[in-house]
Structure formats: structure tokens, C-alpha cells
Amino acid sequence: MDITTVTLNHYIALSVLLFGLGTLGVLVRRNTLLIFMSIELMMNAVNLMLVAFSHYKADLSGQVMVLFIYAVAAGEVAVGLAILIALFRHLKNVDINNFNIMKG
Amino acid sequence: MLSLLPETTLAAAALFFFFKNLELFKLESKKAVLLFGLAAASASVIGLFFHGEFFNGAYRVDNFSRFFTLLISFAYMIACIIFTRLKECDQSRVDEFFFFTSMAALGLVMAVGSVELMSMFIALEVSSYPMYIITTFRKGLGRQFEASVKYIIFGAVSTALMLYGISYIYGLSGSTFLVDIASTLPPKLGNPMAALGVLLFMGGLGYKLAAFPFHFWAPDVYSGAASEVTTFIAALPKITATALLIRIAHLFTGIEIVPLTISVLAVLSMTAGNLMALGQTGLKRLLAYSAVSHAGFILVGLIALGNGGAQAAMFYASVYALMSLAAFMVAVEASGRDPVDIPIERLKGLWRKSPVMAVMLTIALASLAGLPPTAGFAGKLFLLISAWKAGFEWVVIAGVINTFIGIYYYLKVIKTCLVSDGRENGFAPAPFYLKAASVVMAATMILLGIFPNTLLDMAGSAFRALVM
Numbered sequence: 420m421d422i423t424t425v426t427l428n429h430y431i432a433l434s435v436l437l438f439g440l441g442t443l444g445v446l447v448r449r450n451t452l453l454i455f456m457s458i459e460l461m462m463n464a465v466n467l468m469l470v471a472f473s474h475y476k477a478d479l480s481g482q483v484m485v486l487f488i489y490a491v492a493a494g495e496v497a498v499g500l501a502i503l504i505a506l507f508r509h510l511k512n513v514d515i516n517n518f519n520i521m522k523g
Numbered sequence: 524m525l526s527l528l529p530e531t532t533l534a535a536a537a538l539f540f541f542f543k544n545l546e547l548f549k550l551e552s553k554k555a556v557l558l559f560g561l562a563a564a565s566a567s568v569i570g571l572f573f574h575g576e577f578f579n580g581a582y583r584v585d586n587f588s589r590f591f592t593l594l595i596s597f598a599y600m601i602a603c604i605i606f607t608r609l610k611e612c613d614q615s616r617v618d619e620f621f622f623f624t625s626m627a628a629l630g631l632v633m634a635v636g637s638v639e640l641m642s643m644f645i646a647l648e649v650s651s652y653p654m655y656i657i658t659t660f661r662k663g664l665g666r667q668f669e670a671s672v673k674y675i676i677f678g679a680v681s682t683a684l685m686l687y688g689i690s691y692i693y694g695l696s697g698s699t700f701l702v703d704i705a706s707t708l709p710p711k712l713g714n715p716m717a718a719l720g721v722l723l724f725m726g727g728l729g730y731k732l733a734a735f736p737f738h739f740w741a742p743d744v745y746s747g748a749a750s751e752v753t754t755f756i757a758a759l760p761k762i763t764a765t766a767l768l769i770r771i772a773h774l775f776t777g778i779e780i781v782p783l784t785i786s787v788l789a790v791l792s793m794t795a796g797n798l799m800a801l802g803q804t805g806l807k808r809l810l811a812y813s814a815v816s817h818a819g820f821i822l823v824g825l826i827a828l829g830n831g832g833a834q835a836a837m838f839y840a841s842v843y844a845l846m847s848l849a850a851f852m853v854a855v856e857a858s859g860r861d862p863v864d865i866p867i868e869r870l871k872g873l874w875r876k877s878p879v880m881a882v883m884l885t886i887a888l889a890s891l892a893g894l895p896p897t898a899g900f901a902g903k904l905f906l907l908i909s910a911w912k913a914g915f916e917w918v919v920i921a922g923v924i925n926t927f928i929g930i931y932y933y934l935k936v937i938k939t940c941l942v943s944d945g946r947e948n949g950f951a952p953a954p955f956y957l958k959a960a961s962v963v964m965a966a967t968m969i970l971l972g973i974f975p976n977t978l979l980d981m982a983g984s985a986f987r988a989l990v991m
Contacts, residue, residue: 438687445680454676461683465690472694480699481690484641488686491648495682498655499675505659506668 430471437464455499462492526573526584529592530636532559532566533599533629540622553607556621560603563628567596580700581639586988590981591635591766594841598758599628601848604960610859611749613660620660623653624755631763640689640699643767647685647731650763651678654756661749666863670747677730677740685727691720705774712777721775722784728771731764733811734818735792742799745811750858750865753807754851757814758844765821765840769833772825773989782826786910786918789826792819793925800932805864806854809932810847813891816925817843823906823922827913833989835905837982842890842898842971849887849964853880856953873940877953881940883961890968892933893926898971905979 437460444457466485473481536559543552570592575584602624612620630650637643655678658671689699695716696704711717730737745753775781796816803809821843824836856877857869874881890899903926910918953961971978 438683441683442680445676451672451676455679458676458679458683461680462686465683465686468687468690469693472690472697476694476697478697480641481693484689484693484699487641487645491645491682494648494652495675495679498652499672499679502655502659502668502671502675506672509668 427471427475430467434464434468434471437461437467451503455496455503459492459496462488525569526575527577528573529563529567529570529596530629530632532563533596533625533632535559536563536625537622537629540618540625544618544622552617552621553609556603556606559625560600563596564600567593578642580702581642582633582636583638584636586985587766587770588636590837590985591762592632594762594844595628595631595635595759598762598844598848599624601845601852601960601964602755602758604957605754605848605852605855606751608855608957609751610855611661612751613662613749616660620657620751623657626650627653627657627755628759631759634763635766638701638770640692640701644682644685644689647763647767648682650760651682654760657752657755658744658748660752661747663862666747667749670744674740674744677737681727681730681737684723688720688723688725688727691716692724695720701770701774708774709777712775717775718778718780721771721778721781724771725768725781725785728764728768729788729818729822731760732768732818732821733761733814734822735788735795735815738792738796738815738818741814742808742811745814746805746807746864750807750851750855754848754855757810757847757851761814761818761821761847762840762844765836768822768825769828769836769986770989773828773833776828782913782915785822786826786915789819789822790918790921792816792822793921794819797925797928797932801928803932804867806857806867806870806936807864809867809936810850810854813929813933814847816929817891819925820903820906820922823910823915823918826915826918827909830909830912831905832909832913833986834979834982835902835909837985838975838979839902839906841978841982842902842968845964845968845971846887846890846899849883849961849968850891852957852961852964853884853887856880856951856957867936867939870936870940871943874942875944879958879961880953883965884940885937886965886968888933888937890972892930894930896969896972898968898975901972901975905975 441457441461441464444460445454448454448457466488469481469485473479539555542548571589609617627650630646633646634643634650637646655671655675658674659667661667692704693699695711695714696707698704708717726737733741744756748756793816796812796819800809800812803812821836821839824832824839826832854865858865886897890897893899893903907919907922
């Protein structure tokens with residue numbers, strides 16, 4: 420196999436890597452804003468995968484899905500940041516270690 | 524046009540409250556929400572008789588989707604009856620609250636009718652956003668925002684997992700329509716991508732169901748949000764999650780690893796939920812962990828879809844929604860003065876103050892515990908029988924052991940509300956329609972336990988619509 424051609428497997432590998440990085444970020448980051456950024460990374464891994472499949476299968480519906488996912492992810496972050504701002508007004512920071520009033 | 528009546532009614536409710544928010548109408552909000560709840564329930568009954576296909580085949584109205592629409596609409600109606608009390612919710616946001624709940628119910632109904640992966644996902648998101656937002660609608664300061672942030676982070680992560688699953692399924696089958704997937708997939712079921720895709724997709728739904736290991740949001744959201752909000756979050760999304768899980772599990776029945784993984788998660792979910800519930804002193808946290816263990820029981824139905832598991836899971840989801848609404852109806856009556864959770868001691872002397880509520884709570888908790896002759900017992904029995912038939916004996920044994928553990932903490936609450944005496948708890952007398960509703964709900968829980976066949980047959984015919 421020619422090493423210079425990019426195949427579907429390369430895209431899948433990159434997407435798995437991105438998704439893994441995003442998951443790792445969600446698990447280890449303590450700042451809520453960075454957690455949201457990591458979630459965006461996971462979403463982009465999904466988008467990359469869909470576009471790659473769409474290209475190699477010559478079917479456009481994958482690319483349409485990407486547009487939907489962008490819109491939905493933007494909405495999710497908008498709601499999330501609004502709630503985060505409301506929380507910030509009470510706690511004065513967004514470090515997740517402080518979100519421990521409720522336990523058990 | 525009549526086949527979209529339930530959806531139209533819920534959309535009309537959402538639109539009404541949206542414009543009510545701009546002060547265009549004079550009608551009192553709490554009367555209006557009761558009206559729309561009744562309208563949605565009757566629309567869903569009419570909707571049972573009309574079938575059809577819409578949006579280029581992406582939305583199908585058949586027996587299966589209409590069975591779940593009926594459940595969601597009735598749960599919405601009971602929730603609306605409870606919403607008229609609104610004790611912990613911010614009173615200045617009543618119209619917004621009703622708008623968001625109607626919108627969430629609409630999203631849940633749309634999700635069970637979708638037979639295309641993307642529209643399923645969009646409908647689920649339409650139902651999720653309102654629930655993230657209403658979690659913050661509580662009087663006072665602090666806890667509800669923390670709960671909401673936890674809810675949305677877990678929600679967003681599980682959305683990403685679900686989308687990743689969708690992308691694998693799409694990559695494998697080249698289509699997002701379930702009909703096309705069902706026809707192109709069978710030769711490729713051995714591909715690990717299929718197993719990975721379906722398990723990731725189910726993970727996203729497991730979050731809605733609060734199943735292990737996606738349950739961490741549940742206790743905090745249940746106790747941090749206002750009791751009325753918890754009522755909604757505890758009952759309605761679980762019905763939709765069950766519907767979609769059955770749809771997806773049915774599509775991928777050929778993969779060996781899927782039932783195996785689900786059975787492990789089901790047992791872990793039951794056990795973790797029950798063990799965590801043992802030590803709880805707050806009513807809402809206790810119900811949250813009990814929800815985790817019940818999610819495990821619903822998952823048991825998925826490992827034996829063909830052996831009556833689907834019908835049993837559908838029966839159990841409907842019964843569970845009813846039981847949890849009944850328990851939360853009392854929780855809403857008891858709430859209003861606590862910073863976070865309702866202490867179980869608050870229920871002391873409930874028997875004296877409000878015998879109707881006390882009897883309904885007792886029946887609801889007995890049903891949650893799975894004691895005969897309640898509906899919860901019948902549901903658990905059908906689930907475990909189906910798992911036994913499918914050859915998962917160890918799941919049955921774990922289920923029986925967990926039922927015994929559960930009895931302990933449910934009986935503790937029953938004892939508090941029936942035996943212990945408390946003088947200063949001061950339950951406000953419930954209005955007439957609430958008492959009537961609780962009598963009807965208690966009677967339904969008993970009747971479904973003695974005569975479960977009507978609902979079970981309905982679920983069976985609904986599942987056959989899916990198989991065809």
C-alpha cells in the first residue's frame with residue numbers, strides 16, 4: 420500500500436484519537452470551561468468520522484448530519500454557558516472541585 | 524391529519540405558554556396547564572387509531588410509537604396535575620416552566636416516533652435542553668445550578684457517545700434510516716464496528732434511563748432541582764429511553780456481545796442503586812438511587828427481547844413511570860421548606876394529616892419494592908421470567924436478591940409515614956382533584972398488579988408492529 424494515500428482507516432484512527440483525547444479531557448480537567456471544550460473535541464471527532472464515511476461511501480447524508488450536529492452542539496454549549504454564568508455568580512469560580520455541596 | 528394529533532396538542536401547549544409569557548393571554552397558567560394535560564392525554568387516546576408515515580419516512584406513527592405516546596401523554600397529564608401545586612419552583616417563571624415542560628414532552632414524543640437516527644437524535648436533544656434549563660428553576664440560591672451543570676455535562680458527554688455510535692452505524696450501513704439499516708446490516712453483524720456502534724448508542728440512552736455507569740447525575744439532579752422538576756425528569760424521559768432501547772436492541776439482535784454487556788450493566792445497575800439507596804436520609808436522593816436500580820430491571824427486558832422481554836420492559840416502564848409519579852406527588856406535597864432534599868422524617872404523621880396521600884405512597888412504595896399484589900410485582904415477575912427463558916439464570920438470581928434488598932429501604936419510608944407520629948409537620952390539605960388523582964393512581968397500581976394482561980397484550984401488539 421502506498422504510504423502517501425490517505426485511506427478511510429486513517430480518518431477513523433484520527434477520529435478515535437480525537438475522541439479519546441476529548442474523553443480524557445472530560446475526565447481529568449477540573450475547569451468546567453475546559454470540560455466543555457473537551458466535549459466539543461468529542462463532537463468534532465464524530466463530525467470527522469461522518470464526513471469521512473460520507474466521502475468514501477459517496478453518500479451526502481453524512482455531511483448533512485454534520486451540519487445538524489454543529490447546530491445542536493452550539494445550542495448545547497449556549498445553554499451550558501448560561502447555566503455556568505448563573506453558577507459563577509454564586510461561587511465566583513468554575514472549578515469543579517467546588518461543586519460538592521451535594522454528596523453521597 | 525389526526526395521526527399527528529398528540530404531537531400537535533403538545534406543540535400547541537408549548538406555543539400557548541410561549542405567548543402567555545409575553546402576556547398575550549389572560550387565562551390563569553395553572554388552569555391552562557391542567558387543561559393542556561387533559562387535552563394531551565385525550566389526544567393520545569384518539570391517536571391510537573390513526574397510523575401514517577411522515578417526513579419522507581423519517582417519522583412513523585404505528586402501534587409501537589403510539590403505545591409510548593400514550594404513556595408519555597398520560598405521564599405528562601399526571602405531571603401537569605402535580606404542577607398545579609408548584610411549591611419549590613420560582614413563581615415568577617411559571618409560564619416559562621410550563622413552556623419548557625411541554626416542549627420536553629413534545630421532544631420525547633417525537634423521539635419515539637422517529638425511525639431515522641438523526642431525527643431521533645434531534646428529538647432527544649429537543650427534550651434535553653428544556654430539562655437542563657428547568658433544573659435551575661428553584662426558589663433560593665445555590666444548589667440547583669450545581670445540579671444543572673452536572674446534568675448538562677453528563678448529558679453532553681452521553682450525547683457525544685451516542686453520536687459516535689451513530690457515526691459507526693452510518694459508516695457500516697451507509698444509511699441513517701432504520702429500514703435501510705435493517706436490510707443492509709445482517710451480513711455485517713460480525714464486524715466489531717457494529718457492536719461498538721450499538722453499545723455507544725445505548726450508552727447515550729442509558730444516561731436518559733439513569734442506568735449504571737451513566738447514573739452519576741441522578742442523585743444530585745433529583746435532590747438539587749425543585750421537586751416539581753424532579754417529578755418530570757424522573758418519569759417521562761425513562762419511557763422514551765425504554766422505547767428507543769427496544770428499537771435499537773431489536774435492530775441488532777444478532778450480535779452476541781450486546782445482550783451480554785447489557786446483562787452485566789443491568790445487574791451492576793440494580794446492585795449499585797440498591798446499595799447506595801440503603802443509607803439515604805433524603806427522600807429525593809433515595810428515589811434517585813431506586814431509579815438507578817429500576818433502570819437495571821428495565822435493561823433486563825432487553826437481553827431477552829424475543830422471549831417476551833420487550834413486552835415486559837414496556838410494561839415495567841409504564842408501571843415505573845406511574846409509581847414514580849405517585850411517589851413524587853407526595854414528595855411535592857411534603858416539599859417547600861428545605862434547602863436541598865426532603866428529609867424522610869418530614870413524612871412522619873402523614874397518615875394523620877392526609878390519609879389518602881399516605882395510602883397512595885404506601886402502595887407506590889410497595890409497588891416499587893415489588894410486593895404482591897401491586898403492579899411492580901407483576902412487572903418484575905415478567906422481566907425475570909423472560910430473562911430465565913433466554914438462559915440468563917444468574918441475572919434472575921441477582922434480580923431476586925436485589926428485590927429483597929430494596930424491600931428494606933422502601934419499608935423504612937412506609938413505616939415513617941404510617942406508624943411514626945409527628946405533630947408539627949403541617950401538611951397543607953390537598954385540593955379535591957389531587958386526592959381524586961391519587962385514588963385513581965393507587966387503584967391503577969393495584970389493578971395492574973392483579974390484571975396485568977390488558978397492558979401486557981397492548982405492549983405485545985405494539986412490539987409486533989416493530990417486528991413487522
